[in-house]
Amino acid sequence: MMRIYRALLHLYPASFRAEYGDEMCAILARRRRDASGPWSVTALWVAAFFEILLNAAAVHWDVLRQDLRYTARTLARTPGFALTAILVVALGVGANTAAFSVTDFVLIRPLPFAEPERLVKLWERLPGYPQMELSPANYRDWKRMSTSFDAMGAFYELPANLVGQAEPERLDRAAVSASLFPLLGGQPVLGRLFTAADDRAGAAGTLLLSYSLWQAEFGGDAGALGRRVTLDNEPFVVIGVMPRDFHFPSREIELWTPVRFQEQAFEDRADNYLEVVARLGRGVSLSQARAELGVVAAQLERQYPKENEHTGADVIRLRDEVSEQSRLLLVALSGAAICVLLIACANLANLLLARALVRQKELAVRTAMGAGRERLVRQLVTESLVLAALGGVLGVLMALAAVPLLARLVPSTLPIAQTPSVDFRVMLFAGLLTGVTGIGFGVLPALRACRQADLSGMREGPRAGGGRKERLRSALVIAEVMASVVLLVSAGLLMRALWRLQATDPGFRANGVLTLRTALPMPKYAKTGRREQFYTQVLSGVRALPGVSSAAYISFLPMAMGGGIFPVEIDGEPESQVRSASHTASIRYVTPGFFAALGIPLHRGRDVSESDSLDGPFVAVVSESLAHRYWPDQDPLGRHFQFALHDRLVAGVVGDIRVRGLERTSEPQVYLPYKQVADGWFTFYSPQDLVIRSSAGPEALLPAIGRIIRGADSEQPVSDVRTMDDIVERETASRTAQVRVLGAFAAIAFLLAGVGIHGLLAFAVSRRRQEIGVRVALGAQPGDIVRMILRQGVLLAFAGVLPGIVLAYLAGRAMQALLAGVQPGDAITFLAAVALCLLMTMLGSLAPTLRAVRVDPITAMRVE
C-alpha cells in the first residue's frame, strides 16, 4: 500500500516530492497505525488518494504561477530579446496557420455533404477530351445499365433572366435532376425538394432558392414559398429554400430548377452538356465503379458505333474536382509555409541558446542556491512556452488578417464558400504548432543550459560555451540560409512563370474594351429576325456614343467561356475521327465588326457582313490555325467544310485567339454570321456578349448603354459588366495571389535568416572581444579583423546556399506543372537568389563587423 502511495506522489513536481515525499509517507504511516478497523483504514486511503490529486494540481499551479511571475520579470528585463522571439514565432505560426486554413479548406476537409467520400463525378472520355460532359442519352443509359451506384443525378448551368422583381436581373441557375439533392444529402431549410413529378417534361415550373438569393430578393421571408417568379418568360413557383452553406455545383449558383428533359433531348448523343454526380454503392470501390462503367461505355459504343465512337467513361471523386494546378499551388504554398516555420524555429532555438549562454552565471547561482535541475528546466521551458504562446496568439491574428487575401486561391469550381473560415480545426492546428515550437525548441536549449549550470558556469561567466554549442548554432543558421534559398528560388520561378503568362499574346487587344452580357431569353428571342432587331437597335445606339470606335456582339467572350465546340468535317476525309480534339473547332456567332472591336487581325478575305443572310451562301470566318490544319500552303478562301450541320464557305481568315485562356491550348476558331441560323436553332450560341471598343471609360458609357438596351427591350437584364482587361487579368489572378504570398514568405525567410546570421556573428564578436583586443594589440589591422568576421559570415552563407540550390532545383522540378514553361533550373532566378543571399549575409554581418573593428584593446582586455 505504501508503494502505491509513493507511486502516486509522482503526480507532484519532482522538486516537491524530493523535499517532502518521505515526510508525507511517514505521516501516512502514523495515521494508518492510529486508524482502527478496516473501515477507517479504507477511508484513510480514499482520502489520501483524492488529497494527492487535488494537492498535486495545486502545487503544480503554485510552481507555474511562480515560474510565470519570474518569466514576466526576466522577459521585461530583456524586452529586445522577448520581442524578437515573439515576432519570430508569430511569423512562423502565422504563415502556417494561414496556409493551413486554405489548404485544409480546399484539399483536406470533407465536402459538406452526407458521406462525401462516396460521391463521385462521371465524365465521358473522348480523344483529346479526358473529361467531357455527358449527353442526356448517354446519361440515361449509364444510369440504367450500371449497378455500382446507389444514385445518379445530373445538372447543367443555365443562367436565367429574372423579370418581375424591381429590376430585370440575370441569375446564375443550375438545372438539376430531381435525384441530385437527395443524393447529396441536401435538405431545404424551408419547403421541399424537387420530386420526380416536378422533373417531367411538361411539368409546371418549380424552383429552389439559394439562401443568399432568398435573403436578397425576398428578405428572408418564409412567405417566399409559393411565390410566382418569371424566369426567361416562363412561370415558376418557389417550392423551397436551401441552407446557407449549401452550394452546388459552385457557390455562384443562386437558384435551381428541375431539368425536365423533353423527349428530343435524347436524340443527339453528341450533344454533351450534362455534368453527372453519383453516389457509390456501399462497399463499391472507385476502381470497381470505373471498371463497370468502362464496360457500359463499351457496350454503348457497340450499340451506337457512329455517335459513341471512342466514347469511354471516367469516374473521379467529387473531392478531386480541384484542378491539378490549384492543388499544386496550395501544396507549394504549404511547403513554403513549412520552410518559414523551420527558419523561425531555427531562429528561436538560436536566440534561446545564445540567451542560455549569457544566463549561465544566473543559472549556476540558482543551482548553488539549491534549485533542482528539474526546477530550472521547468522554469526555462515555461519561459519558452510563454514566448511561443504570445507569438502564437500574434501569429493567429496575422493569419486572421491574411486569410481573406488568400481567398483567391480557393477554386470557384468547388461546392464550398469563397473564404476559408478560421475555425476550431485551424485553431487546434495553430495551438499544436505553437506547442511544438515552444517545447521542441525550448527544451533543447534548456537542457543544454542546465547541464552546464554548475560551478564552472559561475566561474567562467558569459564567455563560457564550448565549440559544440557554436557548431550547433552555426548548423541552425546554415539551415536557415538553405531554406531561404529554396523559398527565394521557388518564389522567383513562379514570378517568372507569372510574367511569362502575363506577356502571352491573347490574340486580341484587351485594352480599352468594355464588355457586358444581354442574354436573350428563349423562346422570346427564338426567331432570328427578332434577335436581329435587338442587335441592330443596340449596336447602332452604342456605336453613336461619343468615344466608341466599334461595337459588336458575339456568342461568348474568349476566356470568359472556353467551351462551345463542334466537329469539323471535310469532304473526302474519313469520318472516323469526327469526335476527337484534332477535328473540333470552337463555334461562335458574331455580328459584323467583332474583329475590329476586339482587335483581332483580319489576315485574308473579309469580315462577316450584314448581307450574309439565310438566302445567301453559308459563310464562315476561320482562324489561321484552322486554315493551316486543313489547307496547309493553300489559299483557304473559297474552300468548303461541314460544320454545325451546314456546309460553310471560307470567306475570311483571322488571327487565332486564346479562347480557353492563357494556359491551355485552344481549338481553332470558326465565326459564323449571326443571321445565318434558322429560327430556333443553336439558340445557345445566339450572340449575347456585347464588345465595345472606346476611348471613354466604362463609367462614362454605362448609363447611356443601359438606356439604349432598355429602349430595345425594357425587360432585358444586363449582366457581367467587365472590361476585357479584367477578364484577361482573372486568368492569372490565383497565380498573382500565390506569387504575392510566396514572395511574402520568401521575404520573411530572407529577413529571419539575416537576423540569424546577425545574431550568431554578434554573439561571436562579443565572446571574442578579448581575443580581438589581443590581436589588435599585437598589431592586427582593421582589415584583418573585418576579414576574420566576414569570413565566418560568408562561410555560413555558402554552407547554406550550396545545398539550398540543390533543394531549390528539386522543389522547382516538383512544381514544374506550375511554371508555364519556365525551366526549374532557370539560371537567372538562381543567380538572383544567390546574390540576394550573399547580400543578406553582408547586411547581417555589417553591425557585428563594425563592432569588432571598434574593439578597444585596452578595455577589452581589462574586462575580466
Add this chain to the structure above:
Amino acid sequence: MADLDLEPDALLPLPPATFHILLALADEDRHGYAIIQDVAARTGGALKLSAGTLYRSIQRMLEQGMIVEPRERPVPELDDERRRYYRITPFGAAVARAEAGRLAQLVKMARACGFAPGRA
C-alpha cells in the same frame, strides 16, 4: 526565489491552513506530524490537515519567509533524525498578528450588527 521585502498586510487574508500552522509554531519548533496533531487538538478535531495541504502550505510559507528550517536540532533524546522541523520567523509572527487583528476587526463589526455574542 523568495518574495522578499513583503509587508505582512500584503499576504492577508491568510488561507486558514497557513494561519493554523503559524499558531502551531508560535511557542515551539515542530515537525510536520506534530503540526497536524497540534492543529487537530487546538480545533477539537474539526480541522485535520492532510499531508499534501500541510507541505504545500509549508513550501509556500518557506518561500514567503514566514517560517524557516532551523539549523540546530532539538535536544537529542527528543530528536527524530528523519524529521524536518519548522520555526516561525519574526516576519511570520508579524503576519500572524496582522491576520489576528484583521479577524478581530471583523468580529467587532459582526458584533455591532448583532451577529456575534458579546457587548455591542
